[in-house]
Amino acid sequence: MLALPYFYEPTILKGNTHFELSEATSKHCIQVLRMRAGESLHLTDGVGNLYTASIVEADKKKTVVKIDLVVHTPAPTKNVCIAIGLLKNTGRFEWFLEKATEMGVTKIVPLICERSERSNLKQERMQGVVVAALIQSKQTWLPVLSEPITVAQFIDQHPASQGLIAYCEEGHKTALKDISNSSDTSILIGPEGDFTESEITLAIDAKYTPVSLGETRLRTETAGMVAAALLLYKN
Numbered sequence: 001m002l003a004l005p006y007f008y009e010p011t012i013l014k015g016n017t018h019f020e021l022s023e024a025t026s027k028h029c030i031q032v033l034r035m036r037a038g039e040s041l042h043l044t045d046g047v048g049n050l051y052t053a054s055i056v057e058a059d060k061k062k063t064v065v066k067i068d069l070v071v072h073t074p075a076p077t078k079n080v081c082i083a084i085g086l087l088k089n090t091g092r093f094e095w096f097l098e099k100a101t102e103m104g105v106t107k108i109v110p111l112i113c114e115r116s117e118r119s120n121l122k123q124e125r126m127q128g129v130v131v132a133a134l135i136q137s138k139q140t141w142l143p144v145l146s147e148p149i150t151v152a153q154f155i156d157q158h159p160a161s162q163g164l165i166a167y168c169e170e171g172h173k174t175a176l177k178d179i180s181n182s183s184d185t186s187i188l189i190g191p192e193g194d195f196t197e198s199e200i201t202l203a204i205d206a207k208y209t210p211v212s213l214g215e216t217r218l219r220t221e222t223a224g225m226v227a228a229a230l231l232l233y234k235n
Helices: 021-031 090-103 123-137 151-157 197-204 220-232
Strands: 006-008 019-020 040-044 049-058 064-072 079-087 109-111 164-165 184-189 210-211
Touching: 006 090, 006 123, 006 184, 019 049, 021 220, 049 184, 064 079, 079 220, 090 123, 090 220, 109 151, 151 184, 184 210, 184 220
Parallel strands: 006 040, 079 109, 079 184, 164 184, 164 210
Antiparallel strands: 019 064, 040 049, 049 064
8 A cells, every 4th residue: 555645734723624735735746746636645734743634626726635534643752952063065964954854853953153164044945854854754743943043042042951062172071872861952063173162161061961972073964963863762
């Protein structure tokens, strides 16, 4: 049995019996997939709900579907926030966003660091990458992708029960694989060139624990993925 086509529709409301698909989803269903009335599809609102729906009115701009079934998935038991330095190469940053979404990271915060070579982000494009990864991996919880902020702003605005910082500079660090499990963790990952001493000091003064991701020096996006894997899949 073929899997049903899967789409993200953030404006759908639980309790609806019928719903008009967005123009983009309508176009994909009718023009690309050539779906017709009576055919079924899956929709998610990105906040845990999976809708099974059937097409009532097939239109390339405003297809109407009937909601046949709603299944709710509880929120993730582990909240993992990756605050990661912006990269000069946007393609590598997009790769990180895609993979972090597939893995189930709950929040991604692009960081403007003192050594960052970029301070802005095409937010709409990056959000599109996250949504596409949600659809590809068939999840129902969309990670939050924040606007870029500084390290100081992140520390001030994102309290977590467990705060961690990974950097290359020598010093006493705990291996991330040995860090105790937590239901709410934020980890800071530096940009190309790493965090500055003042940024590291700021985080440590705010009770962030210095951690090591291994014996080798990792690219920023690789460090983000290693951190996500170790935090999400720890027993």
